[in-house]
Amino acid sequence: MLPYATLDEAAAALGRNLTVAETLWFNYSANKSDYYLFCHNILFLFLIFSVVPLPLFFISLWRSAGLDKYKIQPKVKLSPSEVFKCYKDVLFMFFFVVGPLQLVSYPSIKMIGIRTGLPLPSGWEIFLQLLVYFMVEDYTNYWIHRFLHNKWGYEKIHKVHHEYTAPIGFAAPYAHWAEVLILGIPSFLGPAMVPGHMITFWLWIVLRQIEAIETHSGLKTCKSVCNRYTEMKSSATTRCHRYDFPWIPTKYIPFYGGADYHDYHHYVGGQSHSNFASVFTYCDFIYGTDKGYRFQKKVLLKLKEGVENGGEQNGGSYHIATQDLKSD
Ligand SMILES: [Zn+2]
Numbered sequence: 001m002l003p004y005a006t007l008d009e010a011a012a013a014l015g016r017n018l019t020v021a022e023t024l025w026f027n028y029s030a031n032k033s034d035y036y037l038f039c040h041n042i043l044f045l046f047l048i049f050s051v052v053p054l055p056l057f058f059i060s061l062w063r064s065a066g067l068d069k070y071k072i073q074p075k076v077k078l079s080p081s082e083v084f085k086c087y088k089d090v091l092f093m094f095f096f097v098v099g100p101l102q103l104v105s106y107p108s109i110k111m112i113g114i115r116t117g118l119p120l121p122s123g124w125e126i127f128l129q130l131l132v133y134f135m136v137e138d139y140t141n142y143w144i145h146r147f148l149h150n151k152w153g154y155e156k157i158h159k160v161h162h163e164y165t166a167p168i169g170f171a172a173p174y175a176h177w178a179e180v181l182i183l184g185i186p187s188f189l190g191p192a193m194v195p196g197h198m199i200t201f202w203l204w205i206v207l208r209q210i211e212a213i214e215t216h217s218g219l220k221t222c223k224s225v226c227n228r229y230t231e232m233k234s235s236a237t238t239r240c241h242r243y244d245f246p247w248i249p250t251k252y253i254p255f256y257g258g259a260d261y262h263d264y265h266h267y268v269g270g271q272s273h274s275n276f277a278s279v280f281t282y283c284d285f286i287y288g289t290d291k292g293y294r295f296q297k298k299v300l301l302k303l304k305e306g307v308e309n310g311g312e313q314n315g316g317s318y319h320i321a322t323q324d325l326k327s328d
């Protein structure tokens with residue numbers, strides 16, 4: 001709740017006129033409690049999870065053949081009822097774990113100093129804070145995820161998330177309730193280290209959710225296949241971009257993993273010692289846990305160069321890497 005009754009009072013307190021964004025924020029938030037503003041996250045999480053994967057789901061229903069060339073594992077097809085079951089299971093978790101967790105975590109948000117007042121942060125401040133949040137989340141998530149791949153962690157907790165060997169957007173938050181709780185820590189750590197405005201916090205929750213859905217979309221973003229290998233020839237690049245799913249801006253983010261990167265981790269499943277990072281690729285590179293994936297991509301590119309028609313773009317190609325990974 002803002003400590004000003006009118007726009008004039010707010011302008012007097014700031015010593016300048018409010019910007020358009022600040023006026024909008026004043027009109028929206030002036031009479032709302034900080035707790036109510038914080039709880040918007042529950043609505044955002046629900047809306048993003050329900051809406052963002054939908055276009056791809058409908059495209060896969062109506063134009064499955066056209067979509068196949070963009071899919072990483074096109075031979076794996078889930079029926080609408082299987083997709084709906086995934087959505088239903090996540091909603092159950094959402095109402096009984098994520099929602100209550102959000103409701104009770106408000107005191108910690110106040111404690112770390114997430115503010116709701118004026119002035120609003122600048123675009124640069126928001127950008128830099130979000131960058132820190134993503135970096136901190138990525139690093140912490142890497143180690144927790146890697147830990148969950150030990151025998152006990154995988155069998156008792158992480159196995160649930162790996163039920164989808166060819167992930168879909170709706171399966172991004174599909175996990176054991178304990179994993180949902182544990183992975184709340186990396187999401188919270190960044191804002192705790194560099195607390196910002198509630199708007200930045202909202203953006204963080206929304207962008208992280210969209211990123212997780214994209215990472216589990218099962219669509220080729222090409223970058224992870226093409227750009228990483230300097231030995232690749234330009235003809236292969238041209239060929240590769242034909243399968244690049246359009247309208248995915250994340251492919252331009254340096255060190256961004258993307259769907260292809262995480263899809264490989266799901267395909268290998270419980271035996272996976274590769275691609276633990278949630279957002280970027282640098283942790284796996286530094287700690288040497290992307291060797292299986294990189295080797296598989298090298299083999300795949302050589303096969304593509306050797307066979308003019310490129311062969312089938314399907315999960316079968318993963319078998320090369322999987323076997324090599326197991327023999328590592
Ligand atoms: Zn895993």
Ligand SMILES: [Zn+2]
Pocket residue numbers: 161167172216262266
């Ligand atoms: Zn996953």
